Each structure stands twice: as structure tokens, then as C-alpha cells.
Amino acid sequence: MTAINHAVFGAVIAAAIPHPYVALPLALVSHFLLDSLPHFGTTSLNEFLKVFFGDGILILVFFTILFVKQPIHWQLLAISAFVAMSPDLMWMPNALRVAKGIPRKKLNGIMKFHKNIQWGERPWGLAIEIPWLIVFSYILVSIER
Ligand SMILES: [Zn+2]
Numbered sequence: 143m144t145a146i147n148h149a150v151f152g153a154v155i156a157a158a159i160p161h162p163y164v165a166l167p168l169a170l171v172s173h174f175l176l177d178s179l180p181h182f183g184t185t186s187l188n189e190f191l192k193v194f195f196g197d198g199i200l201i202l203v204f205f206t207i208l209f210v211k212q213p214i215h216w217q218l219l220a221i222s223a224f225v226a227m228s229p230d231l232m233w234m235p236n237a238l239r240v241a242k243g244i245p246r247k248k249l250n251g252i253m254k255f256h257k258n259i260q261w262g263e264r265p266w267g268l269a270i271e272i273p274w275l276i277v278f279s280y281i282l283v284s285i286e287r
Contacts, residue, residue: 152226183263
């Protein structure tokens with residue numbers, strides 16, 4: 143899933159259950175749950191970069207709204223959003239290696255699991271991700287009212 147969908151879902155968890163010892167582990171688990179649903183993915187570098195760029199802007203907008211509006215438990219919402227996105231950081235070292243022209247390292251056990259659950263990664267996955275983002279953004283705003 144896109145980072146913004148992981149972040150919003152993590153924030154929804156923290157808004158619904160504002161207890162760090164419950165919300166943060168659930169936010170971490172939610173990453174793998176969302177990745178196991180059909181979502182955006184492509185082998186086209188150009189298409190990937192466009193969505194990656196848009197995702198980055200939405201993440202900036204999301205955290206800016208959180209920091210400016212400071213809804214109740216906003217720090218927990220921000221941390222939970224970050225925790226929900228964080229498993230994708232495991233792809234960073236290999237992405238940097240590829241960018242530098244260095245061969246990738248072999249995937250470890252958690253990376254293989256993380257890759258294998260993403261059976262439904264397709265370019266048409268945006269047709270699921272966009273309504274998903276709208277619905278869970280609405281839920282987040284409704285809870286935080
Ligand atoms: Zn992931």
C-alpha cells in the first residue's frame with residue numbers, strides 16, 4: 143500500500159484506541175494486513191516514481207495538518223502513523239544499493255514474508271487505494287471531532 147494509506151490507518155487505530163501499548167503494536171501489524179490486500183504496484187519505473195512523488199506530498203500534507211491542528215492525542219496519532227508506515231523502510235538499503243549500481247543483498251526472512259504477502263500489487267490497485275484513503279481519512283476526522 144502507499145505510505146499515506148498506512149499512515150492514515152495507523153492514525154485511525156490510535157484515534158480509536160488512544161493507548162500506546164495497544165495502538166502501536168496494532169499499527170505495526172496493520173502494515174502487513176494492508177499490504178496483504180490488493181493495492182498499487184507497478185514494474186514501470188516512471189509510473190512508480192509518479193505515485194511515489196504524490197505519496198510523499200500527501201504524507202507531508204498529512205503530518206503538517208496533524209502538527210498544525212494538534213487534535214487530541216496528536217502525538218500518539220503521529221507516532222502510530224509512522225509505526226504503520228515503518229516496515230517499508232526495510233526496502234531502503236536495497237533500493238539505495240540499486241541506485242548506486244551495487245547488487246542487492248538477499249532478502250531475510252521478514253523481507254521474504256513482507257514481499258510474499260503483496261500478491262495483489264497491480265497498477266489498477268490505485269482504484270482501491272484512492273477510495274480507501276478517502277474512507278479512512280473521513281473516519282479519522284470523524285473520530286477526532
Ligand atoms: Zn509494506
